[in-house]
Amino acid sequence: MIYQDSKTLLTVRKLHATVNGIEILKGMDLTIKSGEVHAIMGPNGSGKSTFSKVLAGHPSYEVSGGEVEFEGRNLLDLKPEERARAGVFLGFQYPIEIPGVANSQFLRLAYNTVQTERGKDELDPLEFDDFVREKMKLLEMNPDFLDRSVNEGFSGGEKKRNEILQMALLEPRLAILDETDSGLDIDALRIVAGGVNQLANKDNAIVLVTHYQRLLNYIVPDYVHVMESGRIVKTGGKELALELEARGYDWVGAEVKANARVNA
Amino acid sequence: MNTVSTSRYLDSLLQGQPPASPLSWLNALRANAVDRVGALSVPTTRDEDWRFTDISPLTKLSFQPALGAAQPAPGTAQLNAADIERWSIAEASARLVFVDGMYAPEHSFNRAGITVENLASGVSTHAAAVQAQLGRHAAFEHNAFAALNTAFLHDGALVIVPRDAALKAPVHLLYVATRKQAASYPRCLVIAETGSAATVVEDFVALQEASYFTNAVTEMSLAGNAAVHHVRVQRDGAEAFHIANCAVSLASASRYHSVSVALGARISRHNLNVLLAAEGAECSIDGLALIGGQQLADTHTLIDHATPQCVSRQLHKCIVDDAARAVFNGNIMVRAGAQRTDSSQSSRNLLLSAKARVDTKPQLEIFADDVKCAHGATVGQLDVDEVFYLKSRGLSDTAARNLLTYAFGAEVIERIPVASLRQRLEQLVLAQTQAPALGAVHPS
Numbered sequence: 291m292i293y294q295d296s297k298t299l300l301t302v303r304k305l306h307a308t309v310n311g312i313e314i315l316k317g318m319d320l321t322i323k324s325g326e327v328h329a330i331m332g333p334n335g336s337g338k339s340t341f342s343k344v345l346a347g348h349p350s351y352e353v354s355g356g357e358v359e360f361e362g363r364n365l366l367d368l369k370p371e372e373r374a375r376a377g378v379f380l381g382f383q384y385p386i387e388i389p390g391v392a393n394s395q396f397l398r399l400a401y402n403t404v405q406t407e408r409g410k411d412e413l414d415p416l417e418f419d420d421f422v423r424e425k426m427k428l429l430e431m432n433p434d435f436l437d438r439s440v441n442e443g444f445s446g447g448e449k450k451r452n453e454i455l456q457m458a459l460l461e462p463r464l465a466i467l468d469e470t471d472s473g474l475d476i477d478a479l480r481i482v483a484g485g486v487n488q489l490a491n492k493d494n495a496i497v498l499v500t501h502y503q504r505l506l507n508y509i510v511p512d513y514v515h516v517m518e519s520g521r522i523v524k525t526g527g528k529e530l531a532l533e534l535e536a537r538g539y540d541w542v543g544a545e546v547k548a549n550a551r552v553n554a
Numbered sequence: 555m556n557t558v559s560t561s562r563y564l565d566s567l568l569q570g571q572p573p574a575s576p577l578s579w580l581n582a583l584r585a586n587a588v589d590r591v592g593a594l595s596v597p598t599t600r601d602e603d604w605r606f607t608d609i610s611p612l613t614k615l616s617f618q619p620a621l622g623a624a625q626p627a628p629g630t631a632q633l634n635a636a637d638i639e640r641w642s643i644a645e646a647s648a649r650l651v652f653v654d655g656m657y658a659p660e661h662s663f664n665r666a667g668i669t670v671e672n673l674a675s676g677v678s679t680h681a682a683a684v685q686a687q688l689g690r691h692a693a694f695e696h697n698a699f700a701a702l703n704t705a706f707l708h709d710g711a712l713v714i715v716p717r718d719a720a721l722k723a724p725v726h727l728l729y730v731a732t733r734k735q736a737a738s739y740p741r742c743l744v745i746a747e748t749g750s751a752a753t754v755v756e757d758f759v760a761l762q763e764a765s766y767f768t769n770a771v772t773e774m775s776l777a778g779n780a781a782v783h784h785v786r787v788q789r790d791g792a793e794a795f796h797i798a799n800c801a802v803s804l805a806s807a808s809r810y811h812s813v814s815v816a817l818g819a820r821i822s823r824h825n826l827n828v829l830l831a832a833e834g835a836e837c838s839i840d841g842l843a844l845i846g847g848q849q850l851a852d853t854h855t856l857i858d859h860a861t862p863q864c865v866s867r868q869l870h871k872c873i874v875d876d877a878a879r880a881v882f883n884g885n886i887m888v889r890a891g892a893q894r895t896d897s898s899q900s901s902r903n904l905l906l907s908a909k910a911r912v913d914t915k916p917q918l919e920i921f922a923d924d925v926k927c928a929h930g931a932t933v934g935q936l937d938v939d940e941v942f943y944l945k946s947r948g949l950s951d952t953a954a955r956n957l958l959t960y961a962f963g964a965e966v967i968e969r970i971p972v973a974s975l976r977q978r979l980e981q982l983v984l985a986q987t988q989a990p991a992l993g994a995v996h997p998s
Contacts, residue, residue, distance in 0.1 A: 346942075346946050347942075347945075347946070348942050349938060349942065350938065369945070369951070370942060370945040370946050371945045371946075371948050371949055371950055371951070371954075373946075374945070374946055374947055374948040375948050379946075380946050382943065382946075385943070386939060386940050386943040388940070388957075388958070388961050389961060389964075389965045389968075390960070390961035390962065390963070390964030390965040390967075390968060391957065391960070391961045391964065396947075396957075399949065399953075399957070400944075400947035400948055400949065403947075403948040403949055403950075403953070404947075404948040407948065456947060460947070460948070
């Protein structure tokens, strides 16, 4: 939601990034304020997922130009774990499975690490158990998921719920949810979206990276951005998503080219 | 030539054999083994089976059989009840303790209601059953170490699970090394009769850091529809030499599940041969070697699909740090006529330092045409995406790496069906990988 007294959380200016020497982001600009929900849409290969990973600090992506400011700090100077502790959260498109580590152990370790960094008290296993079970209700998750290995044997929907559960525990200022809707059936989508909506407040911001408009029926964005060839080429309100759903992405590219000719 | 000197080395180890038994078949078995020791030599890296494992450091040291040794030399640590308690398994219904290979009745008990006793007496009390099985599975014709163990046949563990008895609590066989320069010859025979079920834990520990030589042989015979869980934990001292031969034979529809963990010893070699001798038999054999420093851990397994419609599953993992070296040779033999064999094998290896090394060799020999055999081997470092995932949740680089290393090993540890042992090993692996404290482990 757009608030009058909101603060700027994230400013991205002319961001360029490469992977294996190939430039994927080519001058990305974006400003996000607290309380807002942004959707970043675009065809496959437009750079949506790269942008998410660059913000979270994935080591395979090299920033070759531009700047990213997060709450007044240079985000690009921070290691991935420092970004997480500072309040940046990436919900993974493909969450990693960790056989041999119980989900409860992993969740508590992540929670306590971040809490300690923020100068707050850790929770012991019993306290954490109560705390996490409460959060799981938000996502209609069976407590059995605590005893299973992290994401191992989880269905697509279960993995995504587990991602949002981590978001609920870590309480980020900026949550980037990369293709959170992919592979979800309609019930799972409704539950995941409901969880995200309950976590959204006037102090945090959410970026939904998605290929499809479907998710945006459940999490209504304040802004919809269209990415193409590594940058944002069009920004609109929630109605833009509907137009993209109806007309596809080609017309956006054509419009951009036409504008470029006019401006030339 | 080297062969001559190594052959003499084996002769030196033959000194001080146990006294003759009143049982002629046992004496004949031992005499036969002594002959083989005389004919064989210590393997070298020129032997295909020992290509990657140079056992020559063993031959540079001399060892005396612990059997019949005089009282411990001054300075040798004394084993007391508190030490045993440290290694005890709470769930165990029976425990046999062997000190340097010799039966220690004062530390042993049996509340299992089945035969769990010293083999030295078992050869008489259960003569027919023992005679029919002992030395029949662990072939020593071409195996100098198995021959040497058999030459010293005396004390050992004898477990007989009677027909249809389902033993819920594990039997704990604890082999404690206490003496420097001692050679010990642990021996174990497990006979699981038709329809029976049991869990046997073989646990090799050391009272102190010392150079010693453990040369173990385990034989297991599973009758029709029997089920045995076999856990083997090798946590010998860092200066120890550990050589083990384990042979298992499965009758129809029997099930053998084994988890072997190798943590200790300067040089260790574990040969595990599983014979799927009749239709419908199943085995799963899982292994973990977690080593560092200058350690070498070698695992050679053979799963012999001798008959149709048997199932085998194998997961072997090595975590190798510093300048340590791991060897895995996994042979799966599918004999002619062993149709509808279903076999899968996975060798996964994690190298934690530039000097660490692993030699892995999955080896499939298939002589039947209607079979399903899957195998794979990976050697690598931690996956960059896995490390990133944990770091994106706030964990430091070190914490993330150590946790993933722990998890890599825990996947095998988890399969141990004895909760207290599993938890203790998890703590050991946690300490060894310096993984962040995970807090209370959820019961599973």
